[in-house]
Amino acid sequence: MKIAQIAPLAESVPPKLYGGTERIVSYLTEELVAQGHGVTLFASGDSVTDARLVPCSDLALRLNPAVKDHLPHQVVMLEEIRRRAHEFDVLHFHIDLLHFPLIRDFADRTLTTLHGRLDLPDLKPFYQAFADIPLVSISNDQRRPMPPVNWAGTVYHGLPADLLPFTEKPKGNYLAFLGRISPEKRPDRAIEIAAKVGMQLKIAAKIDNADRAYWETVIEPMVKRHSNVEFIGEINEHQKAAFLGNAGALLFPIDWPEPFGLVMIEAMACGTPVIAFGCGSVPEVIDNGVSGILVDSVTEAAENVEWALRIDRRRVRATFEKRFTAERMASDYVDLYRNLPGVRTKAAPLRRSNGQPLDLQVVA
Structure with missing residues (x-):
């Protein structure tokens, strides 16, 4: 599949220090690449990825002292995505809600993962106005404050299995x-x-x-x-x-x-x-x-x-x-991608568990 991952610009992907959303975007992007998908990452220019990187700012905005207002940079990124949306089977957003008016015409092949708290009162009228946009929660509890919306699924976060080594006998008390x-x-x-x-x-x-x-x-x-x-x-x-x-x-x-x-x-x-x-x-x-x-x-x-x-x-x-590897997380998301109405209409090639194409030959 041709997949666009759209990350926040405040931090690089992965972030240099603190930054949970950008870290998850990185783990997901790299695992999708490893599984054989064609992935394009829209992120800050100092991001590091095996996917195709589209730099939407020179540096992560939080670390750039010249940046006083994040919004203009985010809007420039959205214009780039609007211009190139036709290139992708799926567009996966991790930037909260700014893009919702933009994607009306192709929302049936988008996912938006909501990474933050949803119990803030100002959010309810917004999500009521965009009740058709496919959303992903990162826990079932996260959904509780929301009005009726188009939940595509819940996908728990995952980490690369070899990212943090197992320590059977800790050295510190x-x-x-x-x-x-x-x-x-x-x-x-x-x-x-x-x-x-x-x-x-x-x-x-x-x-x-x-x-x-x-x-x-x-x-x-x-x-x-x-x-x-x-x-x-x-x-x-x-x-x-x-x-x-x-x-x-x-x-x-x-x-x-x-x-x-x-x-x-x-x-x-x-x-x-x-x-x-x-x-x-x-x-x-x-x-x-x-x-x-x-x-x-x-x-x-x-x-x-x-x-x-x-x-x-x-x-x-x-x-x-x-329960919590990046491989499982990516597989869960691919299942959601393939179930999107705008993607189901396309004939997606069958793939092996390692992401490689599966060639079916008919034997006479």
Whole structure:
């Protein structure tokens, strides 16, 4: 199939540091290429891919000090896509909602994966107005606040199987918090849990400007008060394997309707169990007692740390391999592509499981 992947321009694909959506777009794009599809990636010019790259900005917009307003750059990308839409069997968007008026004439061969929270009140009238656009959720829970829309399916995120190596015997006796310093991620809960059990906590997290006051008034003072807490800051992909793999468990103490939670499956890939509050997608991602433990309070989390440390890390990794690989994610998306009304009308060639064409010969 000829597939266009349309990524946000704020970060490169894959991102240099934090950026969950762009990371998933990268994993999906590379796996589709590996399966034999013709993939074109619309993204920032500093992206790295085996697909055909159409650079829609010189650099990722967030990292370019010359860029003050993202919107003009995004509109230029949409014009390029409009001009070339006829070249593709499927156009897969990962940019929220800006493109919806543009795709009216060819929406039956598009998918839009919604990567963010959908419970914001301003979104309801928008999706009511575009109820025909095919959408993909990244968890079933993500759908709950939405009006009736055209759901094509739910596709859980996946990682390349060899991205993060399995660590059977972690070298560090610490709990890990990885992500972003923000009120909904609740790093304060992570600190309280570590304090209750007397374990070291390592926090590897990004601090956005919007969350700077929260860091300075709430979290930084807590870090300074607890000698067992170490704030590392934002880490890159190469540092992530050691950080997660050597942790006894990952703390995921969120307090919001998390659409997916990529860090949970990153930990699972390393064999590291997850102690998670059961918000949003968490009960869909964590197999309770197998890949982690679901809790409802700081006290319950602290009480279950010892149990989490005893979970068989080989079973955690096996759960990842069964449910959350990029190969599975890409295959799920290809199934959705082929079921789109505008694609079903075309005779798609049969392919082997490795993506190579399957030649059927009739024997007389």
